[in-house]
Amino acid sequence: MTNKTTKEYLDYFVKSQNPNFAVMLKGKWGAGKTYFIQDTIQEWDNASIISDSKINLKPIYISLNGVAKKNEIIELLKAKISPFLYSKGVKFTSDILKGFIKSTLKIDFDYDGDNVKDGNFNINFDPISIFKSSNDKINGNRILIFDDVERCKIPLDELYGFINDFVEHSQCKVILISDEDKIDDNHNNDSKFKYSLFKEKIIGQTFEIKPDTDQAIDFFLESMPTDIGKYFIESKDLIIKIFSISEKENLRVLQRGIFDFERLVSFIDNKLKTDEEKFIILFKNYLSYFLIYFLEIKTGNDDILSFQQQNHSSNEISENNYIQYNEVISAFKLLHSTKLFTPFKLSCFIKNGDSQELINEINSSIIYANGKEEKDWEKLWYWKLLEDEDFLILLEKVSHDFFTNENFHITEILHISGIMFSLIDSNLYNKKSKLQVIKRAKEIIEKCNLKDFRDTISSSTLTWGSWHKGYTSDKTEEFKALVKFTQELLEKIKREKSEQTVESLFYGITNENVDELYRKIKEYDENLGCRIESIPMLSKLNSKKFSKVIFSLNNNALLILTFFFEYRYFPEKTYANVTIEDKQRQEKDFLIDLNSEILTEINAKRNEKKVIRKYSLNELKVMIDKSIEKL
Incomplete structure (x- = not known):
């Protein structure tokens, strides 16, 4: 059944006198149910003031998404109905409201159309009465549409009992909209009865809305x-x-x-x-x-x-x-x-x-890219789509280049190796074995300039692919071994570069830049993949070499360096709930060796008469002693 047929049925349904049943529009989330009914409502929406003493009701559309109590539905209905009664030009006479008065409702009047309130009075109003009572001053089809039934939090027996009151005891045309597959017999544990029983009692016709x-x-x-x-x-x-x-x-x-x-x-x-x-x-x-x-x-x-x-x-x-x-x-x-x-x-x-x-x-x-030509190995990547003559020519070129040239990017080496593995497994290439391909790939990779290689998204360039292409044979043990070899080589380079970063930072300390040490160790390092202070940075230093840097500093710089060691090994003085971690513990041996160098310097004859110098060095030594003890 098409949506057009459903629309024709609904047109007939809302014009019928008293059908005494509801219609269900079902469909999966996103199928266009809400759009379908809203578009249909536009055609039904004949609500206009036909005289000073009569009004036509618009179709009332309410979403039950998240609604947990029946009173909430009543409030939603009230919000929808009120605009009809609070409408410029309508004379709210007692014969229109007769039978509806129950509690307080404030009505404002503008008789002369000058946008100025001419008066108001309070009456009591039960919005549900409009749908249940007969009143010749209320024209139009009384259409109630409840959407998102499956998302309503009211127990199903209570919800359908509430809706059934409109179906059986009024002249309302009730339409329910839901993803019915999500309303099963176990949909709501609070319900005392099965959904199928309610549907049989209330729903007279069900239509599935298909995406238009x-x-x-x-x-x-x-x-x-x-x-x-x-x-x-x-x-x-x-x-x-x-x-x-x-x-x-x-x-x-x-x-x-x-x-x-x-x-x-x-x-x-x-x-x-x-x-x-x-x-x-x-x-x-x-x-x-x-x-x-x-x-x-x-x-x-x-x-x-x-x-x-x-x-x-x-x-x-x-x-x-x-x-x-x-x-x-x-x-x-x-x-x-x-x-x-x-x-x-x-x-x-x-x-x-x-x-x-x-x-x-x-x-x-x-x-x-005008005139940009694909590389031969890129063309060979599509080997299943090639004609035989083109395939043989490309295979010869790629194989020859791979085993004779070295001007390849690391990702090209992986791509070519993967292609060759796949061709060997498919019995389409037998000039070289997989072992020969692996050996050659490792030779070229080791000669590649990998120092500037970046693999920014979780090593995906190595493990998934590059050049918009996935690696062929990526699930084979041979290819995995080649990737592992490459990753280990890159990790070694990263370690070397990170050590260079730390050495450059600490061996480069001077009187002028020592106070920048706090800021620099907080900087993110791409090779480390973290902030410098997050690693055991001092463990990478040579104690004798670093001690010479310390002894070149003036007394003021020594004081700043002493505060730095306190910051490093007594973090709780700077940050709440921060304690010593393994990264600091790994620096203990370095501190022991460094303190030995400092003690030697304190006792050096050249410092015998430099009382402030000896005091500054001793303060640094005491701080390091405390740090060692804490570690």
């Missing part, structure tokens, strides 16, 4: 700025096709996807829009993949990140390879996703709003 994608997209795009909205309108068929193939049937997720893509486009370089022809291609391609990823990720399918990423030799079959989307890619002649973006960067934007890295990729899109 065409109409919904028109609605979504109505508020779009003209400059970007035109591209969405031109892509309407594409959007409908993707949504249909996804089988999500959740228009709210689609709407959010369109909204987020509009936001993403607002970040890209405006210069890209100057070439209209290329921008249309860019918009179409990125919109397509964005919606595919958005619809899947937002419905819990994170494995969409593997879509079009060819893990040839993992020997693992994904539970969902999303090949249904290939129909869209082919029909609309989209570029392969690996030529456009890196999946985890797109995922980061969809999940967390992190846009910068994705924007950088879009701004440097291959669509605008």
